[in-house]
Structures are given as structure tokens and as C-alpha cells.
Amino acid sequence: MSLSLGALNSVNSLIGKAFKQPKGDFAERLNSRITVGILALCSVLLGSSHFWGDPITCWSPAQFNKQWSDFVNQYCYVHGTYFVRLDQELTHDKEERTKNEINYYQWVPYILAVQALLFYIPRFMWSSLASHSGYDLGGAVRYVDDFWNSIKNNDGAFKNRIASFESRPAVFIWEGLRLARKKAGRELSVYYAASTALQMINAWLQFYWINGFLQSSTYSLWGPNVLVDLLQGEDWMTTGHFPRIVHCDFHHRRPASVQLDTVMCVLHLNIYYEKICIFLWFWLFFVALVSTYNCGSWFLSIMFYRNARSKVRDLLSCTPEGNSAPSKDLFFRVLGKDGLFVLQHMALNLGDIPASYLTAAMRNCCEQFADETEEDEENQYNKRLMSPGPKAV
Known part of the structure; x- marks a missing residue:
């Protein structure tokens, strides 16, 4: 029980970490915030019902006392059950009876927790790569956001706000860029493109996994077909998908023999599993499509930089000098x-208004950093020239 409570606390901690990070673009919010939150919440709710509820109730023979009935419930929950339509007879062939085994209901909360972790991993990888580049983009976003919140309600002219941004956030961003370029800061956009590719791959793998996990021998696309069955009135009693009434075999040991007993069980959780899995099938398909489009957009943007330049020009057009400075x-x-x-990313996370102030302020004080950047590049070039080459063997 303590291990299960620890797992639930870990899931809650994962939700908190996901929502403390900068928002990012739409696809990143879908993957690392919304999807992580949905999967983790479902995992916590379903997992709690496993430990504080009755996930399965079996109809035991009348001669069984309470201890035996509790044992049957626990055994069938752990061992698994199988589905046979109520209008069909139970055969004596063990393989035929158990060909429709149901073993997923014990693992669904843990599977959802693992999926939530997998959707958070691309964000974690991006944060790690950003730290490796030498530029703390998340910290920079939070710094500018805090500064904007501290001055946005103050009365003042546009030029006064620009001057405030020039004195603190603009210098902070320029200094961060200059220092990061001495390490690997120029590859920051490449690292982010790699993280979007990882997001896309993870989203499609998660979609194919849930489609295969819920797949039947008659359906190629599980979600739409099950939804159509439900709309047409063909429920679990006909299709066998997420059945509520199942069977369970167990051996009842006696002093001189071992007797095979069969009981009928009610799987309460399948009522919720059915709705949750249908929703997740369509949701993960949507997330995979959005992630694919986002990955392609970022790769094109990084290759040609037209979108980035256009965005910065739009931010500068809000200033009195506009783009004619x-x-x-x-x-x-x-x-x-x-x-x-x-x-x-400042515009994506903070909005166009604070990003326009920051952009204009950075442009106004860029000349002093131009000299420092050229000096840094010259020093690095001279350092490479003076470094000894490989020694001959």
C-alpha cells in the first residue's frame, strides 16, 4: 500500500513539474502539459479506486464463507478473467474458454502513469539540452515575465517602459546570449528542433501502442469502430469490448481432491475504462498530428529563418520607430x-506585448553588444589559431 501511495505522490509531483515549466508553443503545451495532466489525473483516479474501492466483485457459491468470497475476489482480480457471451454455453475445453482472456484492468493506472512520464521526457530532454547549450531559456522567460508583471500596471509612457526594459531585461538577454555563444548557445534552436522531433515520435508511438493494446481481430482502427458500435447499440454483450460481466476459474482444494470452480464476476472499472480509452485514442491521434505539423514547421523555420525574422519585424512594428530604425x-x-x-519563444510564452517591449529595447542597445560580440568572436578565432595541432606520431 505504501508503495502504491508513493507512486500516486510521484504522479502528482510530475503534474506539478509539468505546469511550472514555461508554456512553449501549442504542440509543446499539448504534449508536456495538457496530455501529461490528463494521463496523470486518470492514473491517480483509477489507481485510487483499486486500493480504496472494489474493482471486481465475484458471485461466489452459497457454501463459501466471507473469507472464501474475499479470496475469490482477490484471486480473480490478480489472476485475470475471461469473457464468454451470456447466451453461449461454457465449454469444457480450457483453451476455448480462455481464448478471450482479460488481464489489462490491473495495469491500466500504471500504464497511464508511464505514458504521462513518456510525454514529459521530450520536455525534460529539451531542458537538459538547453542547459548544455549554456543558455537558460526557461529562466530567461520567467525573469522577463516577472519584470513585466511588476511594471505593467504602473502608469507611464511608452518610452518610459522601453527605458525600463533597456536597463534590465534587454541587458539580461544580451548578456545571456553573449555568454552562451562561448559554449554552444548558437545551437539552441537545433536542440529545440530535435526535441520537437522526439515529441512527434513519442506521440505516434503512444498512439500505435494504445491502438495495438486495444486492438481486436475484427478492427484495424479501434477507436472509430468501437464508437460506431456504441452508436449503433452494439455494446459489450455483443462485441466483448470492455465487458462488465466476466468469468473466472479457480481450483478449490479439498483433502482428497482438487475441484475446479467457475464464478461470474462484475468488472466495475470497465465502465470507466471504455470511455477513457475511447477518449485517449482520439486525443493521442490529435496530439500526434499536431506534433507532426509542429515538428515540420520548426525545421523549416530553423532552416530558412523567414518566419523568425517576420515575427521579430512584427514585434518591432509596434514601436514608434517601427521597422525603419x-x-x-x-x-x-x-x-x-x-x-x-x-x-x-518570448512571444510564445509571454505574448506579443511584453515581447515587443523587449525586442525594441534589445534593438536600442544592440550596438554596445555588437562590439562585444565581435571581440569575443575574434578572441575565439585567435585562440583556435594558437592552439597546437595534432602531434605527428
Whole structure:
């Protein structure tokens, strides 16, 4: 029991971690926040019913006392059951009777918890790669967000807010970019594209897994076919999908013999499993499609940078100088692909208004960082020239 409670607490902790992270784009929110939350919540609710409820109730023979009845319930829950339509006779052939075995109901809460963890892994990998690059994008987003929340309700002109952004957030972002470029900061966008590819692969694997897990011999696409069956009035008594009434065989040991008994059991949880699995089938298919589109969009954006430049121009158009400022070309050159990527994520996480203030402030003070960036690049180039080459053997 303590182990099960620990697992439930771990799932709750996973939900908390997922929602403390920056929001990211729409596909990232679907994968690492909404889907993780849905799967973890279902896992907690279904798992709690396993330990504080009666997931299965078996109709024991009249001569069984309470201890035997409790044993039968526990045995059939752990060992598994099988489905035979109520209008069919039970055969004596053991293989024929158990060809429709049902063993999934014990594992569904744990499977959902594992799925929630798998959907969070791409976000964890992205955070790890971002840390490896030397630029803490999540920390930068939180810093600018806190600064914006502290000044957005203050009365002041547009220029005063720009000046406030120039003195703190703009310098913070520029310094972070300059220091990260000494490590691997320029590859930040590539790392993010890799994480979107991992999101896409995970989403499709999870979809194919649940489709195969729930697959029947008559359906190729489980979700739509089961939904059509339900709309046509063909429920579990006909199709055998998530049956409520099942059978269980167990051996009743006596002093001189071993007797095989068969009981009928009610699987209460299958009422909920059916609805949850139908929803998850369509939800995971939707998440997989969105993740595929998002992955392709980011790869194209990183390859050509037209979308990133267009987004930054839109943010600059909100300023009085607009895109006609003389430092615009210099700003894009100093900003680089990593800077464009950071501003894209600022707009995704914080919205266009604070991102426009930040972009304008960074453009206004980009000249001093242009000199520092060129000096850093020259120092790195000289360092590579002075480093000794491989020694001849």
C-alpha cells in the first residue's frame, strides 16, 4: 500500500513539474502539459479506486464463507478473467474458454502513469539540452515575465517602459546570449528542433501502442469502430469490448481432491475504462498530428529563418520607430539565429506585448553588444589559431 501511495505522490509531483515549466508553443503545451495532466489525473483516479474501492466483485457459491468470497475476489482480480457471451454455453475445453482472456484492468493506472512520464521526457530532454547549450531559456522567460508583471500596471509612457526594459531585461538577454555563444548557445534552436522531433515520435508511438493494446481481430482502427458500435447499440454483450460481466476459474482444494470452480464476476472499472480509452485514442491521434505539423514547421523555420525574422519585424512594428530604425540591419546581424529563436519563444510564452517591449529595447542597445560580440568572436578565432595541432606520431 505504501508503495502504491508513493507512486500516486510521484504522479502528482510530475503534474506539478509539468505546469511550472514555461508554456512553449501549442504542440509543446499539448504534449508536456495538457496530455501529461490528463494521463496523470486518470492514473491517480483509477489507481485510487483499486486500493480504496472494489474493482471486481465475484458471485461466489452459497457454501463459501466471507473469507472464501474475499479470496475469490482477490484471486480473480490478480489472476485475470475471461469473457464468454451470456447466451453461449461454457465449454469444457480450457483453451476455448480462455481464448478471450482479460488481464489489462490491473495495469491500466500504471500504464497511464508511464505514458504521462513518456510525454514529459521530450520536455525534460529539451531542458537538459538547453542547459548544455549554456543558455537558460526557461529562466530567461520567467525573469522577463516577472519584470513585466511588476511594471505593467504602473502608469507611464511608452518610452518610459522601453527605458525600463533597456536597463534590465534587454541587458539580461544580451548578456545571456553573449555568454552562451562561448559554449554552444548558437545551437539552441537545433536542440529545440530535435526535441520537437522526439515529441512527434513519442506521440505516434503512444498512439500505435494504445491502438495495438486495444486492438481486436475484427478492427484495424479501434477507436472509430468501437464508437460506431456504441452508436449503433452494439455494446459489450455483443462485441466483448470492455465487458462488465466476466468469468473466472479457480481450483478449490479439498483433502482428497482438487475441484475446479467457475464464478461470474462484475468488472466495475470497465465502465470507466471504455470511455477513457475511447477518449485517449482520439486525443493521442490529435496530439500526434499536431506534433507532426509542429515538428515540420520548426525545421523549416530553423532552416530558412523567414518566419523568425517576420515575427521579430512584427514585434518591432509596434514601436514608434517601427521597422525603419537605422539599427535594424545591425540588430538582426547581432541577434543571430539564437537570438531570433529566443525572441520567438518570448512571444510564445509571454505574448506579443511584453515581447515587443523587449525586442525594441534589445534593438536600442544592440550596438554596445555588437562590439562585444565581435571581440569575443575574434578572441575565439585567435585562440583556435594558437592552439597546437595534432602531434605527428
